Amino acid sequence: MATASDYALIFDMDGVLVNNTDIQAHAFQMLFRDLGLTTNAHQLLQRLNGMPAGAILRSVFRHAVPEEDIERYTNQREFLYRTLYWDHRQEVRGLTPFLQAARAMGFRIALGTGSGNDTIGYIIDHLDLRRYFDEVITKDDVDRGKPHGDTYSVAAEKIGIPPERCLVFEDAIMGEQAAYRAGMRCLCLSTSISADKFQAPLRVIQDFTEITPAVTLELLEQNTPVPTPSKELASRQYAQDA
Structure with missing residues (x-):
């Protein structure tokens, strides 16, 4: 039977770790x-x-x-x-207790962001969050940013967990599409956009008081198929009515 140590949680930064x-x-x-x-x-x-x-x-x-x-x-x-x-600068409500509990359960944890090293230091070092992540992947570690899946694919490779056992935490349409392109499932936060804007997350939460690592493991073990990425949602063209 799989345990938390067989899975990885990969977090975006802006809108996920902080509501900015x-x-x-x-x-x-x-x-x-x-x-x-x-x-x-x-x-x-x-x-x-x-x-x-x-x-x-x-x-x-x-x-x-x-x-x-x-x-x-x-x-x-x-x-x-x-x-x-x-x-x-402050973390999204419930984040540190969630990360602490996830590490205690044995989850592998990574950060995957489109920001550079100097920018993420401004957030995660100021909030003393770096210690919770096994790997930190920035825009400097990949050739293509989101909505391409490279950020999350590199994160999974670095922590040694296959994509189908990774769960991405995202707040953005482009980030959700990046997760699906990387072959991963996604859990979304409605810090930046309303829940109905996302394609097919396993769940949408407002903050980390609404979910626990134990529930996260249950969601992963359901083996819900990874959605087919939406070409329309992944379009880089700015739409005024988006």
Whole structure:
């Protein structure tokens, strides 16, 4: 009989470990205002959240933008985000007790995020969360970000658990699609978008007080088939009505 040690839990960071989507959107909106763009950042992130910031920024321009400009805009957005979020960093309710209990049960645990090492340190080191993760996978560890499945595939490879025994915790459409492309099931948090926006998660929760590692193990042992990824939901095109 399988035990928790036969399975892995892989967590996204933004919107999963911390509820920071509104701050992210505010930073994007300030950047757009500075660039003279009228894009609605909240609508943009509802559709494309989970992708690396540079990829999100490319989607709002109707013309080709030099890579050095995208990098400069990305750095500006990151500075705005950190400034806005500095005094508000806190974990999603119930996260630490959940992680502690999951480790005690024997789950392998990884972090898979589209952010870079400096950005994740701003969150997980400030909140003293790094110690709960066996592996940390960032945008610097993969060639393709979400919605491609590389982030989660590399995480599974690093911790030595096959994809079908991994459960991804996500808050974003692109992240859920990345999980399915990696051959994994997904449990979603409604911190960033409403539950009906997701394709087919095993469960949707508001925070980690609504689930336990024991229940998570039960969900995994049901062996629900991994959904076929949705080409429509994984589209990188920004849709105003998303």
